[in-house]
Amino acid sequence: MARELLKGNEAIAEAAIRAGLQAYFGYPITPQTELLEWMSKRMPELGRAFVQAESELAAINMVYGAACTGARVMTSSSSPGISLMMEGISYIIGTEVPAVLVDVMRGGPGLGNIAPAQSDYNQIVHGGGHGDYHLIVLAPASVQEAVDLTVLAFDLAEKYRTVAVVLLDGSLGQMMEPAELPPMRPVKTVYPEWAATGMMGKREKNILTSIYLNPPDEEQTNLRLLRRWQEVEANEIRFKEYFMDDARYVVVGFGSAGRVALSAVRAARAEGIPVGLLRPITLSPFPYAHIRKLAERVEGFLVVEMNAGQMLEDVRLAVSGQKPVEFYGRLGGVMPFPDEILAEIQRIASGGLTLEGHPRERWLQRMNGKN
CATH class of the missing domain: 3.40.50.920 (Rossmann fold)
Incomplete structure (x- = not known):
């Protein structure tokens, strides 16, 4: 395919759509707002779900609900918005459902500014939410890498039933470079066995939860997450x-x-x-x-x-x-x-x-x- 001159945020959005994204939930915040704007036009055109939520808190919980159906789902934000999403991210991890998050970092702490920074490293890489968990974090250095890693993020999130993050700074979100977009994948029609898809009595109900009131059950869940993370460490390191x-x-x-x-x-x-x-x-x-x-x-x-x-x-x-x-x-x-x-x-x-x-x-x- 031919290379096109693409803006980072818009390239990520289109790459996600071509990777089979079925539902996007987000809230505008600079310097990633173009990503949401692109989704607001393209997703309805394709008959897919787009919701501009009333807040970042609402957006991540919408992602949580949609992820439980096994659909390919995503949100995006920038540093202070990501901070607000941390509780929801922890719930998604605890429920073991896949989702993709794009964080276009800006200056901080606090509201900060809209200039490029890398100050979200600790909250993303070392898990800002509560509990013992790890996120898969992919860091592009060009618009082409942002495209490629966005597609990879969906595959990794589904493979390991976790949250995969594309982490970049505002300069990469705003810059324009030649890049090649991937071919359009069809949206999925077959869903995993664990998904809550409303099977109309055709099978037993799937109950998806992050609540384990019995401590030994919670420990087993944590150990399962850690064993899965060992697989990630063994197979997915890239540099x-x-x-x-x-x-x-x-x-x-x-x-x-x-x-x-x-x-x-x-x-x-x-x-x-x-x-x-x-x-x-x-x-x-x-x-x-x-x-x-x-x-x-x-x-x-x-x-x-x-x-x-x-x-x-x-x-x-x-x-x-x-x-x-x-x-x-x-x-x-x-x-x-x-x-x-x-x-x-x-x-x-x-x-x-x-x-x-x-x-x-x-x-x-x-x-x-x-x-």
Whole structure:
């Protein structure tokens, strides 16, 4: 198929429709509102369900109800709206039904602004809702990846009966790039055995619930979820590497931060600095084992994020003190420039690596010196 010039939010919406989306429930919030607007036109055209809910709370609970039928369902929002959805997400996970969530991140905390940020990492990757659970989290770095990962999210959500999240920042939602959309899949007509589909007495009722008042029953449910998550960890870790064959230093960044970091890595390579880039695509499950293996052969790591170092803690956990880890972040919707990251690469290549103290504290000291 031919590539088209597509806006990130609209590309995700159309990709979801072509992946067989049957029902969308959402509430407008910048910088993802174009996604909802696209759905409001296309879903009724195709005879599918679109509801602009009265709030994010209503939207996620509508998703919950529709997911119990086994249909392909989805919602989208941005950072403060996602915070409001957390209780509903926990209920969906506890009921073991599949759904897709798109989070187009903005600056925060609080209402924040509409500029791009990566400050939702902790609430999405480490589960902002109550209970022991994990979300599958996919982080694109381009419009094409956003399209591809949206389709994948539906497949993974159904395969593991969980919530799959496409996590991107506002710049990716708003930018336009050439991308190829997938072919249109037919909507499903056969539903899974567990679904509540109203079988008119043709089989026993399916009762879907997240309520287990008997503690041993709740424990068994949690253990079942954890065993399923072990399958996800064994089969679904994804990442991309650049210039890693002879790298002595590794930059780790996801989404837009990883994309900007790649430009800096290329510039550093032109100066003869042996640096490579690891860009995690699945933030959950996180590529701990691969980073741990890299730590055996490289001299150090630089984590780049558009937050105050949330993925940083996962990288440090993976490295386990084997090698130094440095950090560079921009906050509140400010995007890093390639020359800023290049300066950090030059610094660590010139002897700026240390195991002393916490990398966030060292970064804060350097930021205080600039501001």
